[in-house]
Amino acid sequence: MKRLLSFLPAALLALGALTLAGCQKGGSEKFVNTDVTGLEYAKDFALTDHNGKPRTLADFKGKAVVMFFGYTQCPDVCPTTMAEMANVMKELGPQADKVQVLFVTVDPARDTPQILSQYVPAFDKRFLGLYGDEAATAKVAKEFKVFYQKVPGKTAGSYTMDHTAGSYVFDPQGHIRLFVRHGQGAEPIVHDLKLLLS
Numbered sequence: 254m255k256r257l258l259s260f261l262p263a264a265l266l267a268l269g270a271l272t273l274a275g276c277q278k279g280g281s282e283k284f285v286n287t288d289v290t291g292l293e294y295a296k297d298f299a300l301t302d303h304n305g306k307p308r309t310l311a312d313f314k315g316k317a318v319v320m321f322f323g324y325t326q327c328p329d330v331c332p333t334t335m336a337e338m339a340n341v342m343k344e345l346g347p348q349a350d351k352v353q354v355l356f357v358t359v360d361p362a363r364d365t366p367q368i369l370s371q372y373v374p375a376f377d378k379r380f381l382g383l384y385g386d387e388a389a390t391a392k393v394a395k396e397f398k399v400f401y402q403k404v405p406g407k408t409a410g411s412y413t414m415d416h417t418a419g420s421y422v423f424d425p426q427g428h429i430r431l432f433v434r435h436g437q438g439a440e441p442i443v444h445d446l447k448l449l450l451s
Contacts, residue, residue, distance in 0.1 A: 282448060285441035286422070287432040295397045295421055295429045300357065300389060303369035303382035310427050316353045317449045318423040319433070319442075322399045322416055324360035325372040330418045330435055331356075335376040338420075340439040341446065342377050351425065351450050354380045359401035359416050361390050397421060424449045 289295075297310045298320075310318065319338060323331035335356065342349040356373045358364035361384050364372075369382030385393065394401055401416040418435035422445070431445055 284431060284445045284448060286434065286445050288430065289421075289432050290428070290430050292429045298357070298383070298393045298396065300383040300385045300393060301366070303366050303373060303384070305366060308381070308383060310423065313353045313423075314427055315425050316351050317425055317446050318353045318355060318427075319420050319446075320355045320357060320397075320423070321420040322357045322359050322394065322397070322401065324358050324414050324416070325364050325368055326360070327414065327416075330416075334418070334420065334435060335373070335380070337436075337439055337442070338380070339376040341442045342379070344439055344443045345446060348447065348450055349379070352446060355383055356380060357383045357390075357393065359390060359394065359399070360414050361386060422446070422449070 299307070299309055302308050319341075321331075321334055321338070323334065325331070335354075338354050342352065342354070345352060354377065356369070358369060364382070364384055366382075366384065369384060373380045373382035384390070393399075399417040401414055403412045404415055406412050420433040420435075421429060422431035422433060424430045430449060433442055433445075
């Protein structure tokens with residue numbers, strides 16, 4: 254038992270060093286956002302982009318991918334997140350071409366490909382809107398553990414959508430790496446994307 258106890262701190266120290274190494278560049282810089290490297294979910298998706306092309310994560314190999322779930326009639330979180338990501342792209346300069354932002358609708362009944370093709374690229378022409386039918390939307394939301402539900406409006410047939418406000422980030426090799434909290438500004442995201450692209 255004593256031998257096991259003396260081994261435990263060394264094992265925990267080694268595990269801690271490995272965890273730290275996973276979120277540092279050259280042993281000095283750390284991610285600002287939540288490091289979710291090795292997450293057992295949020296691994297892939299099968300949706301269609303606003304141009305009608307079927308998409309999976311493999312299509313974006315070689316790029317860092319930022320994936321946000323929202324809807325075009327969202328009054329606050331979605332437009333501010335998309336505007337924030339447009340600022341991130343500006344601040345990244347030439348490195349922005351190595352980043353793909355994906356906007357996944359949680360409101361496929363209203364967010365048609367036509368609406369997505371007007372809304373999403375209005376923030377940055379490189380951004381892609383993704384959609385699926387109700388079953389595909391539910392499947393990808395479950396895979397990413399994203400919450401969404403309709404909230405009835407004041408008039409018959411009107412509604413808003415409650416939904417998870419953060420974004421997932423994949424590295425250029427297609428591995429899930431970060432969860433980005435909503436509303437923190439461009440700087441922390443730029444910092445972390447530069448680490449992933451270096």
